[in-house]
Amino acid sequence: MTMIFELLTQMFKRPATNQFPARHAPKSVHGLVATVQAGKAKLNPPVPVPEDFRGKIFYNRETCIGCKLCINVCPAHAIEFLPENKKVRIFAAQCIQCGQCNDVCPKNCLSMSKEFAMADTNKMSANLIVEK
Amino acid sequence: MNGMDILMAVIGSVLVMLFGIFFGLVFKGIDRVLSARMQARIGPRVRQPFWDVGKLFSKENIIPENAVKWMFSSAPVLGLASSAVMLLYLPLGPLAPVLQGHGDIILMLYLLVIPSLAMVTGGFASGSPYAAVGAQREMVMMMSYEFPLAAVVVSIAWKLNVFGIANPFSITSIASNPIWMNSGILGIIGSAILLVVLIIVTPAELSKIPFDAPEAETEIVGGLLAEYSGRNLGIFYLADAVKTIVMGALLVAIFFPWGIAGIVGLAAGSVGAIAADIAFFLLKLFLVLFVSVTVIRTSFARLKIDQIVYTYWAPLTIAALFGLVLIIWDLNLLGIEWYPQVLGGW
């Protein structure tokens, strides 16, 4: 009985669902993206991420000294060494966002951003290969 | 019947069937939205069931290798047809039944069994252990809710009979002489009990939680419907939608048959009055279904089949009989002067 009352009161409250990115699935996702990019529609905002959120990895190519320490600790084998210029390349699709490489890097050139919307149809797309 | 009558009946039947399918799907949409809201979710759009049906009809129709093919494929059609036939015997608001004068509520009781039987046949024919378990459960469930249902129907007809109404079993008589009329306080309570019983029988008729053991998704993965897909599943879906309207219309016809046109002062028979009455009928229909389908299926867990049998045979049958007894007492007391007559009529 408690449940019925609880449910009937919930019926008149705002739903708990977070409506990111849209309230209902759009007819075409690409269509939605296009209208948003054209500034004709707005996406519902996601739940804000906390301060120390671990999102997509960022890399500062300038300061990297090519010490390979990050490669040694990366559990997902997501980092590749580029011998010709002694830099690294990170495959974000493979990265598990643990942040271990951030901790080990002597030059602090790796960091975790707040970006989390990384879905892509191709794991080798430019967006998912972090080189600079 | 002459040719004209038959033509009218055919056209009427088609229209009524379309009416049933359309509003059945609309109700399914509303049901899903409201149920989602009760669970603090947003839920789909109201038109989602239409899309679902469209999608099902465009999908491949797989018939399992070890199924009895003709039975497997004819069961959904039988289910939809029998559900639609029932609508022809029911008054839809101001519209008299298409087959007025041809069947009564006893026929209705028999017809109600056919969609379930169609599902049982389909389940046994699909050659899957899940469907077989589901079919067995459906049969057991049919037997269990029949009794309280019959008790409700008999009580109502008995009352009409006492008042000397001709054809007490005819649905038109029942609808034009609501059970609440000519009741004292006991009669009102008795009728209310019958209403509750019928409301609780409805989810079982429609295989909805808590009485959805034959389809139990987490136990026997859809049971009866486990092997159905594509168009066949779509037809079963439509049959379910139509049957939902049938159950709603039955509840409305027995317990809430009043129209609104007279109250708001529209001339009887005018287009406006009919439109208002149809709208009011739909409102009543959806309200009744909201209580008996949406609220119940959202607020309870699924019962096991033996618990379903117990629920219907013990508490609900007793309740229905108790309701009948109250109505009988009530009618006996009505003759006594000091006994207050709450609702007069007739």
Added chain:
Amino acid sequence: MSGGAEYSVPVGPIHAALEEPVLFNFKVDGERVVDVEVVPGQNHRGVEWMGMQRNPVQVIYLAEKICGICTVCHAYSFVRAVEHISGIESTPRADYIRAILAELERMHSHLLWAGIAAHEIGFDSLLHYTWKVRENEMDLREMITGNRVHYDMFMIGGVRRDIKQDQIPKILETLKYYKDNFEKLGKLFLQDKVIKMRTQGVGVLTKEDALKLCAVGPTARASGVPKDVRQDQPFGAYLDIPVKAITPDALTGEVHGDVYDRIIVRLLEVKQSIEIIEECLKRMPEGPILAEPNITRLLIQLKKAHGEGIGRHEAPRGEVYHYVRMDASDKVTAWKVRAPTYANVMPWVPMLKGQQIADIPIVAASTDPCMSCTDRAVVVKEGQKPYMISGEELHKMSVEKTRRMMA
């Protein structure tokens, strides 16, 4: 309802009642389960082998990924095993943070389970309700660790992130939310008529069977076996904050060992976890959070480590056990994980026998099985015919393998 003839109903490897792949072969008579055979091993991923290609720091993250729900307990057990070998000790503050994380995980895992259990008996509203309640705690863990699911907090010799002073009010606030809602949740689960009908007297595991079949965690405790690693072999912060194993008689005064009792135990454990976290926050000492903050130096130290170690922890589902061997190389030489569900597979058989088909989902779910943790044994398929390896054979093979690895 009895059809007379027995027939078989397979449940799994993929089935709506199962969250993860496992196979039950049921023999049923009408609605009654006559016999059941559990066939695990449908989800073997070779995690341990992957671990043996990596250094200990990398394996921590791999251990976390064994399971999305008990990520803390696997990481915790693994780092304890490595600490055991290398002699690196975690700092006192880290111990407390570890305990807080472990208890937060228990809370969320039990709430998640409660929702699933409700879903198994067709009560989706309660599923949505419980998971809505659980969401607050997910947010809390996201704030503390930086992610909702895989926290990546554990490190050999401590934890990677501190709990900051300004985070404590938020933690207390969330705990208060749970304390306020606890009564209601208890009422919704324990007093609902239909839930009682579906869970009382269903899936009974007697105390004898629980002991004989070595059940662990809430499954064992609900049968009246007061078994809990945190109580029996306390470690870390649990040394300062004693934990008492919860059995259902704490609430009802009786032990039935049925599904209902398992709900009671888990709900009470949620409350217990809240209390432990509060206690931890109160007593948490100041100090460093890592014994060796420089990972490079830590790795060099670990490279010298030699020997075998054991790490245990009371996961939400029961005792989890990690065995690790290191041979002074940069890789982990051997790694064996025994997840709680492994110990809880056999108790399924007495629980399921004699039940109805309708009881299967809720009984199977009542041990809170986690196949992704468990499935690490393989059924051999030589040529075409799969066959089971007998106990002796398995033992022989293990001995041979150990010899090979020692050589």
